Amino acid sequence: MSLRLHYHLNFNFVWKYFDRLSWGLLLSLELAAAGILIGIAIGLSLALLANSGGRAVRAVIAAYVEFIRNVPLLLLVYLVFYGVPSIGGFAYDAPTSFIITLAVYAGAYLVEVFRAGLDAIPKGLIDAGKAIGLTPWQRVVYVKLPTMLRIVLPSLSNAFISLFKDTALASVIAVPELQYGASWIYTNTFRIVEVYAVVTPMYLVTGYGLLFGLRLLERRFAIRRL
Amino acid sequence: MTLPPELNVMVKSLPFLWQGLLVTLQVSATVVVVALVLGVTLGVGLTYGPRWIAWPIRLFSDIIRGLPLLVLIFFVYYALPATGWSINNFWAALSALALFETAHVSEVARGAIQSIHPGQNEAGKAIGLTFVQRMLYVVLPQALRRFLPPWINTVVDTVKGSALVSLVGIVDLMLAIQQVIGRTFQPMPMYVLGAIMYFLINYTLSLASRRLEARFAYIRE
Amino acid sequence: MHTSGNSDAALLVKVRALSKSFGANQVLKGVDLDVRAGEVVSVIGASGSGKTTLLRCINVLETYDDGSIKVDGVEVGYRETNGDRRPRGERELARIRADIGMVFQLFNLFPHLTARENVMLGLRKVRGLRHAEARTVAEQWLVRVGLGDKLDSLPFEMSGGQQQRVGIARAVAMNPKVLLLDEITSALDPELVGEVLMVVHELAREGMTMILVTHEMTFARDVSSRVVFMDGGRVAVEGPPSEVFGAQPHERLRSFLARIELKGV
Numbered sequence: 001m002s003l004r005l006h007y008h009l010n011f012n013f014v015w016k017y018f019d020r021l022s023w024g025l026l027l028s029l030e031l032a033a034a035g036i037l038i039g040i041a042i043g044l045s046l047a048l049l050a051n052s053g054g055r056a057v058r059a060v061i062a063a064y065v066e067f068i069r070n071v072p073l074l075l076l077v078y079l080v081f082y083g084v085p086s087i088g089g090f091a092y093d094a095p096t097s098f099i100i101t102l103a104v105y106a107g108a109y110l111v112e113v114f115r116a117g118l119d120a121i122p123k124g125l126i127d128a129g130k131a132i133g134l135t136p137w138q139r140v141v142y143v144k145l146p147t148m149l150r151i152v153l154p155s156l157s158n159a160f161i162s163l164f165k166d167t168a169l170a171s172v173i174a175v176p177e178l179q180y181g182a183s184w185i186y187t188n189t190f191r192i193v194e195v196y197a198v199v200t201p202m203y204l205v206t207g208y209g210l211l212f213g214l215r216l217l218e219r220r221f222a223i224r225r226l
Numbered sequence: 227m228t229l230p231p232e233l234n235v236m237v238k239s240l241p242f243l244w245q246g247l248l249v250t251l252q253v254s255a256t257v258v259v260v261a262l263v264l265g266v267t268l269g270v271g272l273t274y275g276p277r278w279i280a281w282p283i284r285l286f287s288d289i290i291r292g293l294p295l296l297v298l299i300f301f302v303y304y305a306l307p308a309t310g311w312s313i314n315n316f317w318a319a320l321s322a323l324a325l326f327e328t329a330h331v332s333e334v335a336r337g338a339i340q341s342i343h344p345g346q347n348e349a350g351k352a353i354g355l356t357f358v359q360r361m362l363y364v365v366l367p368q369a370l371r372r373f374l375p376p377w378i379n380t381v382v383d384t385v386k387g388s389a390l391v392s393l394v395g396i397v398d399l400m401l402a403i404q405q406v407i408g409r410t411f412q413p414m415p416m417y418v419l420g421a422i423m424y425f426l427i428n429y430t431l432s433l434a435s436r437r438l439e440a441r442f443a444y445i446r447e
Numbered sequence: 448m449h450t451s452g453n454s455d456a457a458l459l460v461k462v463r464a465l466s467k468s469f470g471a472n473q474v475l476k477g478v479d480l481d482v483r484a485g486e487v488v489s490v491i492g493a494s495g496s497g498k499t500t501l502l503r504c505i506n507v508l509e510t511y512d513d514g515s516i517k518v519d520g521v522e523v524g525y526r527e528t529n530g531d532r533r534p535r536g537e538r539e540l541a542r543i544r545a546d547i548g549m550v551f552q553l554f555n556l557f558p559h560l561t562a563r564e565n566v567m568l569g570l571r572k573v574r575g576l577r578h579a580e581a582r583t584v585a586e587q588w589l590v591r592v593g594l595g596d597k598l599d600s601l602p603f604e605m606s607g608g609q610q611q612r613v614g615i616a617r618a619v620a621m622n623p624k625v626l627l628l629d630e631i632t633s634a635l636d637p638e639l640v641g642e643v644l645m646v647v648h649e650l651a652r653e654g655m656t657m658i659l660v661t662h663e664m665t666f667a668r669d670v671s672s673r674v675v676f677m678d679g680g681r682v683a684v685e686g687p688p689s690e691v692f693g694a695q696p697h698e699r700l701r702s703f704l705a706r707i708e709l710k711g712v
Contacts, residue, residue: 066429072390179300193309204292345553349556352549353544353545354545355541363572
């Protein structure tokens with residue numbers, strides 16, 4: 001390995017095409033947001049189902065969770081985008097296909113998060129719900145969900161930030177998110193160092209900005225001394 | 227006996243996929259070992275190091291963990307040669323993955339070490355153990371139990387993350403699958419087969435992790 | 448057993464003008480203390496009086512800011528070369544601490560090691576004994592503290608009293624010049640206190656030099672050759688137990704003892 005620093009930085013192209021990066025960043029955030037929202041819906045319903053359902057239901061849910069968690073996201077992206085339509089499944093445009101993949105992926109992680117959250121609800125609260133005569137369904141809506149959501153809030157924040165980073169994989173099916181914007185610029189201008197000198201901080205500032213903001217939000221909703 | 231075309235493709239591609247699988251395992255194993263050694267060292271530095279050691283590690287870890295692995299791989303693969311470092315795609319992808327996992331392992335190690343009661347270190351000091359001795363005989367053996375489960379998760383992440391090296395042209399399992407599809411135009415059977423292969427590796431690791439956890443369960447505080 | 452401080456015996460621990468602050472809070476404000484070989488010195492006082500900090504400074508679990516602590520003539524926390532004072536490095540501290548035993552309030556046994564392995568660790572890695580020798584020494588001490596049947600037990604399998612006796616064996620097996628005991632019975636259920644104190648009595652009878660921080664006044668009176676009452680980061684009263692616990696002119700000590708009395712200790 002020899003080090004010859006004869007590279008001259010030139011940011012002109014990066015600024016010229018900066019639109020692709022800023023719109024790309026926005027799209028990344030939208031993909032992550034859509035992914036986490038659908039993922040929460042999947043995760044929450046499956047967690048409630050697993051808690052109340054029989055053994056067969058739990059086994060199916062466990063199979064889904066284990067399978068998704070042990071397969072590379074990249075492969076799932078390909079599978080949903082190229083594989084499913086090839087056997088006559090629905091063909092979606094790339095962003096939709098990616099959102100579906102991301103949601104299914106997030107759902108598998110969030111089932112576990114929500115199940116742990118349900119387990120962490122202090123038993124006394126549920127007893128108190130029974131004691132004032134709430135029906136099982138009322139206990140879910142008024143006692144379990146509000147308590148559990150506050151417990152899992154930090155995990156949801158982390159999942160969202162993690163999904164935001166995962167959106168970089170959408171570039172492999174040509175979804176014009178941030179990483180795709182970066183690769184478009186450098187394949188057309190060859191200013192790769194400059195591109196990443198700008199894109200890297202964009203990922204970091206957005207990711208840690210989100211983390212900081214969500215932590216503030218968590219503190220706002222936290223149950224003290226639970 | 228004639229197989230349906232989907233199964234036929236799967237069976238015929240197996241020897242080729244096997245080669246890819248070996249590359250996936252080789253990349254993953256190398257990264258796991260490097261990340262384990264470096265990550266635990268950095269984790270110790272993060273926990274016990276003076277500021278001038280802990281802060282740079284903190285910065286390194288937060289930056290690396292704040293980036294998509296894909297970005298890191300492309301950056302090392304394209305940007306280093308552009309500045310004059312000549313590095314082939316295999317080592318570029320491998321170092322990027324190793325950096326990424328090292329950062330994650332360092333956090334796992336820090337968490338495990340910090341979970342050990344400070345009194346343990348004091349008791350070690352009181353009988354005259356040096357820092358290295360306290361780490362080797364007192365802190366790390368206890369931290370191991372808390373370290374293993376999340377560490378196995380990072381191993382699973384490494385195997386999964388190694389699929390990204392296919393994007394810089396290394397013929398691992400992922401790229402082998404893509405190449406077979408390029409010749410046979412049978413994406414679904416191949417993706418399913420690939421998913422099963424990845425699943426088997428990683429699920430075995432998860433099972434191992436559970437067994438290890440059970441093995442260490444005898445230590446209670 | 449008031450083997451009152453023999454002024455001919457070697458001065459083992461010599462603390463002079465010791466001061467220590469945690470941030471803005473000055474915990475020790477110039478403490479002087481002499482401990483001679485064979486003495487048992489009890490340090491008593493209200494919480495926050497600085498007694499535990501004093502003990503922890505002696506084997507440099509806490510660094511001290513000013514003043515001096517010499518154990519067997521060696522400044523423990525600092526290396527002094529012609530007027531220049533530098534904190535000791537990790538290796539020097541380890542060597543110094545090897546000769547100063549300590550027993551902790553919360554035992555701090557190594558939970559992954561059996562009773563025997565807990566005692567053997569220092570013998571093997573610090574004293575450099577061979578496995579068989581270390582094993583013999585460890586077993587001798589464990590038998591002496593009455594745990595001959597617990598050699599292979601892990602800490603969580605033992606009662607608090609048994610754990611603390613392992614803690615004592617681990618410290619004395621190193622053959623320390625002085626043994627520091629930091630409220631070693633305050634985490635124990637009352638019915639387990641006796642078995643631990645008995646071991647300490649035994650050690651005192653054999654001439655082990657000890658400094659103990661304790662809330663057990665009866666015990667302090669029985670075992671000590673000297674009692675030190677600390678108040679507000681200073682040594683307020685010092686003397687043989689008969690004096691300190693006798694008719695007491697010192698206002699703060701009187702009220703401290705009265706409070707202890709009320710709590711029924």
